Amino acid sequence: MKAVLWVMLVSHAAVPQKVATERVETSPGISESAMRESLARVTGALERCVPELLPDTPELDDRVSIRFTVDKEGRLKQPDLGPALKVKGLLDRQCVNEQAKDWAFPKPSTGQRVDVEWSLRVQLDRARSNALRTEARQEVKAYCDAFKKRLQKTPKAPWIAGQALVDFLRLRGVKVTSDDQEGMKTADLTQARLTSYGRRWVEAMQQVLPPNWRDIVLSTGEELGDPNICPELASWQPNWDG
Template sequence: MPRFVDLRRLAVSFVLLGSFLGALASEVSAAERVETTPGLAPDAVRRVFEGQRQALAGCLRLVAESKQAGSPARSVPWNASADADDRLLLRFTVDANGKVAKLNSYQSTMDVRGAFIEPSCARALAEQWTFPPPVGEQSVEVSVWARFRSTEAERKAALARIHESFATLCQAVASAIPGDARPTKEVWDAALARILSEHGPRLDTRVRRTLDAVMGVSVANASNILLESMDSLATDVACPKVRAWSRF
């Protein structure tokens, strides 16, 4: 059985990887500066970034961890300071095939820095970019500078959509599975499939992605993943049935 910490990481990754698909007014600027080592022209990188940059705009930083002595860390809505820097920096290596190079089987060379962007979400997107193969079949170091800033209203709206979607999900679970006993895996999977069919298009992409991910997972682990997803985005949805099933 996966450890609790692994379930938390899994839940958070589902949420963050889905976050870029939300429809938002924010915009990542065109590259202000591009630097490359020999083998790949900055203009070639600039063209790829221009075609992909707006997808990054959905990677809003929405939450931060709040830590108090004697209490576990919890997620709270993130608020930017008045002088928060809107600069965005992406640094990575392009391999001989024009792909973002990997450090190992789990981690790419993509490094994303910016006050207003969620790095994990942006990395998941940017790791998929494809560039012209470098001249001489060598790896190339790349740095791209741009600008990105979200407003407090946009962040609040995104969190509100997530909260509403989790509330819809919990109500649908309660309706689809009568009684308080933990359902069998077959009943659970059938209920999730029905919920996705009936409510999927109206759910926030983050919530829908999490539901897709827990299909086929044991009820206890799926319940924990759903709850960790809710908690990681500072939602206060009660969801009593799912919480009860996670404690068995």
């Protein structure tokens, strides 16, 4: 479940963080200068693949390595299995492979495929990442506060997680339609006072069945470095049969 939730919750940089080429190595067929020129046209797009929330570790490596193969037509070679690019480092792999679909290069002079290793450096904005992490934690805690209030009234009712989400969103300026049993039916998040990270876990809750809501909130807490962010929700035992 957590792996699936991470795909839904992963957030890329809304404000680009600089990504710069450090080194390019190619096998015979395309010169380094020609490859650098081609890669310069797509480097900027990789900035959106920098996670907004950087890993909370003092020794964060800013180096990225991308390996790929160019076919004899100058296109990215697609393997039978797995992604076209092998990405090592901070950039989100799925995002990079999505960006690479339209990459084009000179046709190799040898008429044979060319192997490329592209080394980059990412300029990391720790201050912005830490500020977002703090604000995102506050959002999850606000939802947990709303849940605790509902829990005190009807502790076994399975719908209180949805009702708490309605309460939380209304406090954030969201227009919500709901009913007493199912909680939220529709929500207009366009004017919501939410971080981009908070918006994503709320949207994730909208896409799954109620029994999975708890997993989304608790997984979000873990991603934010606070696995005990909502103990009442973690220990909650609703009566799904009632």
